[in-house]
Amino acid sequence: MVSEEEKMYLGFDFSTQQLKAFVVDDNLRVLFEEFVEFDSALPEFRTQKGIIQSKDKSITSPTIMWVKAVDILLDKLQIIGADLGKVVAISGSAQQHGTVYWQKGSEAVMQSLDPSSFLHTQLASCFTVPNSPIWMDSSTTEYCRKLESAVGGSEELAKITGSVAYERFSGPQIAKIAHTKKIAYDNTERISLVSSFGASLFLGKYAPIDFSDGSGMNLLDIRKKCWNSKCLEACAPNLCGKLGKLVPSDEVLGYINPYYVERFAFNPNCRVVSFTGDNPASLIGMCLKSNEIAVSLGTSDTIFMWLEDAKLLTEGHILINPLQPDNYMAMLCFKNGSLIREKIRNSMADRSWEEFSKLLERTPRGNFGNMGLFYDEIEIIPRISGEFRFDKMDNPVKKFSSAETEIRALIEGQFVAKRAHAEELGFHIDSVSKILATGGASNNKAIVQVLADVFNTPVYTLKEANSASLGGAYLAKQGIRDREKHSDPVLYFQEITSKVSLPTLFCTPYNDSKEIYTPMVARYKKLIKTISNDN
Ligand SMILES: Nc1ncnc2c1ncn2[C@@H]1O[C@H](COP(=O)(O)OP(=O)(O)O)[C@@H](O)[C@H]1O
Numbered sequence: 001m002v003s004e005e006e007k008m009y010l011g012f013d014f015s016t017q018q019l020k021a022f023v024v025d026d027n028l029r030v031l032f033e034e035f036v037e038f039d040s041a042l043p044e045f046r047t048q049k050g051i052i053q054s055k056d057k058s059i060t061s062p063t064i065m066w067v068k069a070v071d072i073l074l075d076k077l078q079i080i081g082a083d084l085g086k087v088v089a090i091s092g093s094a095q096q097h098g099t100v101y102w103q104k105g106s107e108a109v110m111q112s113l114d115p116s117s118f119l120h121t122q123l124a125s126c127f128t129v130p131n132s133p134i135w136m137d138s139s140t141t142e143y144c145r146k147l148e149s150a151v152g153g154s155e156e157l158a159k160i161t162g163s164v165a166y167e168r169f170s171g172p173q174i175a176k177i178a179h180t181k182k183i184a185y186d187n188t189e190r191i192s193l194v195s196s197f198g199a200s201l202f203l204g205k206y207a208p209i210d211f212s213d214g215s216g217m218n219l220l221d222i223r224k225k226c227w228n229s230k231c232l233e234a235c236a237p238n239l240c241g242k243l244g245k246l247v248p249s250d251e252v253l254g255y256i257n258p259y260y261v262e263r264f265a266f267n268p269n270c271r272v273v274s275f276t277g278d279n280p281a282s283l284i285g286m287c288l289k290s291n292e293i294a295v296s297l298g299t300s301d302t303i304f305m306w307l308e309d310a311k312l313l314t315e316g317h318i319l320i321n322p323l324q325p326d327n328y329m330a331m332l333c334f335k336n337g338s339l340i341r342e343k344i345r346n347s348m349a350d351r352s353w354e355e356f357s358k359l360l361e362r363t364p365r366g367n368f369g370n371m372g373l374f375y376d377e378i379e380i381i382p383r384i385s386g387e388f389r390f391d392k393m394d395n396p397v398k399k400f401s402s403a404e405t406e407i408r409a410l411i412e413g414q415f416v417a418k419r420a421h422a423e424e425l426g427f428h429i430d431s432v433s434k435i436l437a438t439g440g441a442s443n444n445k446a447i448v449q450v451l452a453d454v455f456n457t458p459v460y461t462l463k464e465a466n467s468a469s470l471g472g473a474y475l476a477k478q479g480i481r482d483r484e485k486h487s488d489p490v491l492y493f494q495e496i497t498s499k500v501s502l503p504t505l506f507c508t509p510y511n512d513s514k515e516i517y518t519p520m521v522a523r524y525k526k527l528i529k530t531i532s533n534d535n
């Protein structure tokens with residue numbers, strides 16, 4: 001038995017570039033934090049930023065790389081002194097939409113793992129599709145259109161699933177696999193999301209998909225909380241059986257697989273709670289309130305907020321809320337986030353964030369009217385790619401005159417676009433609004449200052465920028481509550497997070513921000529129409 005004071009909770013995040021973990025105590029205070037970066041720790045998989053881009057432009061990650069990262073991460077946690085025997089519950093999160101294809105018989109393999117051997121060597125032949133399609137892929141347009149027309153159009157699909165069809169969503173991705181890799185699809189016994197794949201590894205059984213991450217598939221009826229048969233049929237044959245059942249995001253799935261008890265000295269009574277998507281998990285890790293807007297600056301940039309009711313969106317997504325399944329969250333995702341910031345940092349600022357920040361701070365708000373929109377990958381909203389630079393008269397220009405102009409154009413362009421699309425979605429910003437920033441770039445004050453200015457709203461940050469893995473650790477505790485005693489999940493969550501440190505004010509907008517950026521948002525809307533028409 002682990003005493004109350006000694007209890008620990010473990011949260012993972014299978015993100016695009018790395019596997020991260022937090023261990024927290026019973027008051028949700030952070031005890032240990034570790035990560036495994038895929039490119040540097042697992043060079044044998046030859047990923048760049050965790051991904052593989054094929055000649056045909058499809059974007060995947062090697063599934064077994066994620067498994068190998070689990071082996072390494074658990075070792076690292078032990079090395080830094082985490083006593084895994086005190087962990088009473090595990091949960092976690094993962095990049096959304098990515099799919100994992102389990103070979104027939106894989107569950108039996110997970111049930112009979114040999115603790116003297118690595119996980120990755122034993123699971124090596126468990127995946128019918130060795131490279132999992134991930135959220136950055138845009139190669140499924142034809143399957144999106146087919147899905148929309150099967151249910152009566154894009155608006156109808158959005159009414160059912162919370163989103164019009166998006167290329168990265170799991171339904172169109174599964175449809176592509178079923179069509180282009182028929183034998184592999186037929187040999188697939190179970191399809192997991194990256195999140196339920198993570199839970200399966202610890203459970204030693206196929207873990208169900210949770211409501212929140214399941215909302216990113218274009219397959220789930222977000223009001224009825226079940227698979228929609230028309231959507232399933234439009235995507236692939238026999239899909240329902242391969243997806244399994246759905247569960248609330250805080251469902252207890254069972255006890256940890258004995259393999260981890262033997263190999264890493266976990267407690268046999270440690271429970272596995274459902275994993276969810278990284279954005280829903282961030283909502284948990286940030287303890288997001290109704291007047292707060294979360295901006296995540298990770299590999300992708302996302303904006304999300306808590307919603308009480310689902311509304312119809314033609315742009316962006318409605319997901320089932322991970323804490324209160326009768327509520328929702330609204331989300332926008334932008335593909336060209338940190339990776340394009342890094343690319344411009346490397347070419348303009350000597351590969352240094354310090355230098356990048358200095359150059360950004362050296363330029364005035366509004367950038368003398370220069371504006372830039374940079375899309376290395378086909379963007380999600382709007383669906384365009386390329387680099388677009390404009391002078392103050394909106395004339396296209398090939399280059400800006402200096403590195404600092406380019407850098408400010410990039411950062412202002414990114415946040416102006418976010419504000420424009422967030423406003424279209426109905427995100428309402430007023431004098432009581434707050435932005436909570438998270439993700440790798442949220443540590444960068446110069447960047448976050450521009451976010452505060454563009455939205456004309458104060459920006460707060462948390463001590464921990466990895467709110468998704470932290471959210472996983474909180475979800476572990478939330479999941480194993482006594483449900484008779486704590487029937488209201490939100491009240492219970494407020495109770496357990498009452499001692500967690502509050503977000504602190506990081507950047508306040510300058511007085512002239514509204515005057516500068518409101519017209520720039522209108523300019524963006526006009527420019528983007530022209531660019532879209534020209535493309
Ligand atoms: N000081 C910094 N300034 C701006 N961006 C940063 C800084 N430090 C890290 N980043 C960015 O954070 C990204 C990783 O963020 P993270 O939230 O961990 O992403 P993910 O969860 O997708 O792996 C990196 O790609 C990097 O560009």
Ligand SMILES: O=C(CO)[C@@H](O)[C@H](O)COP(=O)(O)O
Nearest residue numbers: 016095096135298299300333
């Ligand atoms: O596609 C989306 C959300 O819809 C992305 O936000 C992924 O969930 C990837 O997350 P990160 O690795 O950038 O955290």
